[in-house]
Amino acid sequence: MGNYYQEEIECADRGQIRAWQSERLVEQVKFVWENVPYYRKKMEEKGVTPEDIKGVDDLYKLPFLSKADLRDAYPYGLMGAPKEDIVRIQSTSGTTGRRVIAFYTQNDIDIWDDCCARAIVAAGGTKDDVVQVSYGYGLFTGGAGLNGGSHKIGSMTLPMSSGNTDRQLQFMEDLGSTILCCTPSYASYLGECVEERGLKDKIKLKAGIFGAEAWSEEMRQDIQNKLGIKAYDIYGLTEIAGPGVAFECEEQRGMHVNEDHFIAEIIDPDTEEVLPVGSYGELVFTSITKKGFPLLRYRTRDICVLSEEKCSCGRTLIRMAKPMGRSDDMLIVKGVNVFPSQIESVLLDQGYTSNYQIVVDRVKTTDTIDVYVEMAAENFTDNLGKLAQKEKALVAALKSMLGILVNVHLVEPKSITRSEGKAVRVIDKRKI
Amino acid sequence: MVKQISVFLENKPGQLSEITKVLTAKNISIRALNIAEAAEYGIIRLVIRKHDEAVAALKEAGFVTMESEVVAVKIPDVPGGLNIVLSTVSDFDIQYMYTMIDRAGNSAFMVFRVEDVEGFKKIITSSGLNVVDEL
Numbered sequence: 001m002g003n004y005y006q007e008e009i010e011c012a013d014r015g016q017i018r019a020w021q022s023e024r025l026v027e028q029v030k031f032v033w034e035n036v037p038y039y040r041k042k043m044e045e046k047g048v049t050p051e052d053i054k055g056v057d058d059l060y061k062l063p064f065l066s067k068a069d070l071r072d073a074y075p076y077g078l079m080g081a082p083k084e085d086i087v088r089i090q091s092t093s094g095t096t097g098r099r100v101i102a103f104y105t106q107n108d109i110d111i112w113d114d115c116c117a118r119a120i121v122a123a124g125g126t127k128d129d130v131v132q133v134s135y136g137y138g139l140f141t142g143g144a145g146l147n148g149g150s151h152k153i154g155s156m157t158l159p160m161s162s163g164n165t166d167r168q169l170q171f172m173e174d175l176g177s178t179i180l181c182c183t184p185s186y187a188s189y190l191g192e193c194v195e196e197r198g199l200k201d202k203i204k205l206k207a208g209i210f211g212a213e214a215w216s217e218e219m220r221q222d223i224q225n226k227l228g229i230k231a232y233d234i235y236g237l238t239e240i241a242g243p244g245v246a247f248e249c250e251e252q253r254g255m256h257v258n259e260d261h262f263i264a265e266i267i268d269p270d271t272e273e274v275l276p277v278g279s280y281g282e283l284v285f286t287s288i289t290k291k292g293f294p295l296l297r298y299r300t301r302d303i304c305v306l307s308e309e310k311c312s313c314g315r316t317l318i319r320m321a322k323p324m325g326r327s328d329d330m331l332i333v334k335g336v337n338v339f340p341s342q343i344e345s346v347l348l349d350q351g352y353t354s355n356y357q358i359v360v361d362r363v364k365t366t367d368t369i370d371v372y373v374e375m376a377a378e379n380f381t382d383n384l385g386k387l388a389q390k391e392k393a394l395v396a397a398l399k400s401m402l403g404i405l406v407n408v409h410l411v412e413p414k415s416i417t418r419s420e421g422k423a424v425r426v427i428d429k430r431k432i
Numbered sequence: 433m434v435k436q437i438s439v440f441l442e443n444k445p446g447q448l449s450e451i452t453k454v455l456t457a458k459n460i461s462i463r464a465l466n467i468a469e470a471a472e473y474g475i476i477r478l479v480i481r482k483h484d485e486a487v488a489a490l491k492e493a494g495f496v497t498m499e500s501e502v503v504a505v506k507i508p509d510v511p512g513g514l515n516i517v518l519s520t521v522s523d524f525d526i527q528y529m530y531t532m533i534d535r536a537g538n539s540a541f542m543v544f545r546v547e548d549v550e551g552f553k554k555i556i557t558s559s560g561l562n563v564v565d566e567l
Contacts, residue, residue, distance in 0.1 A: 375440045375473075380496045382438030382475055382545065383527055384468040410473050412442050414494045 005121040005153070006114065009260050010315045014308075017259050017316065022055030024288040025263065029053045029062070031080065032294050038077040039065070039296060059263065059286065060274050065298045070100050070239065080294040081105045091139040092238045102141075102238050103292035109148065111289055115244030115258045116149025116234075122249045122256075122313070123207040123232040125179050127154035130204075132175075134168055134182035134190075135212065136421050137161040141242025142212050146181040149244065155179070162186060163420040165193060173202050180208040184215035184223065184231075185423035188354050191226025205229045211236065211243050213422055214323060214341045218348030220252075233322060239298055240285045246320050251312055254319030261289045264320060265297070266306055280305045283320065303330075331360055331426065333367045336404050340425045343371060343406070346397045350390075351379045355416045361429040370407040371398070374416055434504045434567055435483045436545070439476045440496040443469060451476060454493045460486050463567040464543055466530035479504075479532070479543065479567050501549050504532070506562040507540045517542060520559045524552055532567060541567060 004010045012020075030050045032039050042063040043049065052061055070078065079086070085105045092100040104112070125131065131150040135142025143161055150157040158177060160168055168190060171177065180187065187210050194200055205227055211234035223231045235255050236243035245262055246255035257264045266281040267274050275281045283302045287295050302323035311319060324339050331338045340358055347356055356373040373394075381387055391408055398406040417424070441447045448467075455462065464479040479502070480486040490497050507513045527545045534541070541564065546552045553563050 375496045377496050377498075380438075380440050380498050382436070382477060382498050382500060384470060384475055387473075387475070388470060410440075410442075412440060412447075412494070413496055415442070 003121050003124065003126075004315070005118040010118060010256070010317055012260075012316055014316055018056055020260050021263055021288060022057075024260075025056060025059065025286065026050075026053055028286075028288045028294060029296065031291065032296060035080050036078060036294065038069070038073045039063075042069075056263065059265065059297070062286075062297050064272065064284065065295050067100070067299075067301070075101050078293060078295065079103045081291040086292055088144075089139075090141045090144060090238055090242060100238050102242075104290070105292045108241075108290040108292045111261055112145060112241045112244060113148035113152045115241060115247075115261065116145045117152035118149075118258065119209055119232070119234050119244050119247030120146070120149050120153055120155070120179065120181075122247055123179060123209050123230070124250075125150070125153055125155055125207070129153075129155040129178045130158065130176055131155045131179045131181065132158045132160055132168070132172060132177035134160045134162055134180060134186060135243075140421075141236065141238050142181075142183070145236065145242040145244055146209065150181075165190065165420070169193060169197070169199060172205065173199060176204040178204055178206050180205055180227070180229070182208075182210060183213050183419070183422055184210040184219055185213060185354065185419045186421065187223050187227070187231070188219065189418045189420075191223055192353075195226055200226075200228055203227075207232060209234050209247075214329060214339070215354075216341050216345035216348060217322075218345050219354050222348055222354060235320065235323070237285075237300060237302075239293070239295055239300075240287055241290065245285065249311060249313035249315060253311070254307055254321050256311070256315050256317035256319055257306075259317050262287055264306060264318060266304075267299075269299075269301075269303075277306050277308050277318075283323065329426070331358070331369075331428065333360055333369045334404050336402060338369070338402055338404070342401050343398065344425075346394070346401050347371075347373055350394050350397055352376050352394070355413075355418070356425070357416050358426045359429065360426065367430070368407065369404065370409060372409045372411050372416060374413045375410050376413075433565060434479060434502050434543070436500050436502045436543070437478045437480060437483065437487055437490065438498045438500065439478070439490060441474050441476055443472050443474050448476065450493075451478075451490065451495070454489050454495075455480075455486060458482075458485060458489045460489065464530065464532035464541075466528075466543070468528065477530070477545075481566070500545065503544045503546065503549060503552050503556070504541045504564045504567050505544065505556055506564055507542055508561070509539070513540075514542065517556075517561060520561065521552065521555055524548075524555070534567075543567075 033050045046063045086103045088104040133146045137143030208231045232248040234243045235246040246257040248255045263286040265284040269282040283300045304323040305321045307319045359370045466477045468475045529544045532541045
């Protein structure tokens with residue numbers, strides 16, 4: 001049994017959760033019909049009216065929204081509440097194309113803060129903790145979300161934002177930060193610095209909440225070891241709220257979706273058919289309480305699987321697996337789907353670090369994929385033959401994971417640029 | 433005991449001088465040096481008197497290093513001198529070796545990297561050859 005921020009919700013009976021969802025969905029569909037002409041038009045085109053939606057079971061009748069819709073409706077087309085009720089905007093990091101702008105009413109912010117507070121409490125956070133928020137602040141949702149959640153709990157919050165690593169470490173040591181929130185790649189870099197500077201005994205970190213990037217189980221182990229903490233995953237997207245749409249508990253076996261605010265579905269990305277719980281497919285979210293940017297059936301392009309299996313933490317909220325990667329992150333090389341997270345998990349498994357870069361190119365008509373990975377002390381030997389063997393083993397492991405030949409390049413430590421926010425893992429020269 | 437430092441290097445122009453720069457800055461001189469290279473990377477092996485200091489400096493500069501014990505054998509200064517040494521250890525699994533010439537002392541040495549250091553030393557000394565403790 002763990003710690004809860006809102007036990008009556010997080011551990012509610014599944015029937016109760018479903019009842020809340022049905023009631024809120026019906027209300028939300030009416031609200032959107034009346035206030036978002038863009039979506040109303042989509043419903044009309046599909047021949048659906050609010051009367052057709054009597055509960056969660058009718059969700060499948062509603063049309064989908066995609067990133068293309070966000071572009072078409074940019075900037076105000078999908079805003080729900082009147083402009084005078086909007087108190088905040090946030091925007092995507094713009095890693096994949098045009099920026100998305102989301103609107104929040106004060107109540108939306110409160111909801112979002114609650115969701116993040118649940119995540120921090122699940123990671124062991126209390127008002128006695130010192131929460132170092134090293135996600136970017138500003139338009140990016142990372143800083144704002146965790147900052148809000150930390151305030152709700154009453155923890156001492158350090159609004160560090162990302163970057164300025166020396167100062168991060170200084171505050172971590174001097175103020176005794178106990179919980180770190182940032183991207184996993186930055187956590188890994190901070191861990192590297194803590195090791196190098198011999199700070200592990202001087203810091204008091206016990207947990208970390210890391211999201212906004214796909215990361216592997218192996219990377220989790222690596223961060224946990226380097227920083228001496230338990231690392232928790234958190235999921236979110238600006239379109240739906242930001243971080244806190246789903247969060248991990250101490251079991252570290254999938255993220256609990258905050259279902260009282262967001263309904264999760266898994267669909268077949270090609271046929272758009274809803275798949276039963278337990279199937280792999282594209283994750284779709286419906287926002288049932290937020291009014292500023294009330295997206296219904298938004299296709300996240302994240303590929304993952306849901307589980308209704310009871311969690312030993314006591315929470316009844318459905319769990320989503322770590323997404324294999326946003327389908328935007330997916331590369332198609334020689335006709336094969338490649339997720340950077342797959343490559344990362346092989347590298348870490350073989351004793352390399354998470355400092356790597358993938359370069360995809362096309363020579364004449366053939367795709368090529370090259371992975372640059374830093375030599376790690378534990379893999380280094382003074383025997384050239386043995387070194388070549390290890391390199392071969394890495395190529396073979398990548399081949400068995402991906403099914404295609406990857407050119408591996410061992411490079412010197414620190415030769416791959418470190419990231420303070422979202423890491424640049426992939427350079428696709430075919431697009432340049 | 434003679435210790436060797438191995439360093440991982442990418443095979444590109446100027447990389448070797450990155451190492452010599454670090455050592456120069458700390459006023460450390462190299463006694464013996466050997467390079468093994470593949471297409472994209474190489475291993476540079478160094479024997480340095482200020483061993484610990486050199487390891488610390490290279491690590492601080494961000495290099496991946498590995499320390500190992502090697503055996504330095506004095507080569508008899510006669511025709512066939514190297515042959516005498518190699519015949520003695522012909523049954524031994526030698527990973528690699530390289531030469532070192534000390535101009536001042538007018539001596540030549542062979543540096544051997546073997547798994548079984550003690551066994552190797554025993555054979556050399558029991559054959560009347562000289563293992564040196566410092567290069």
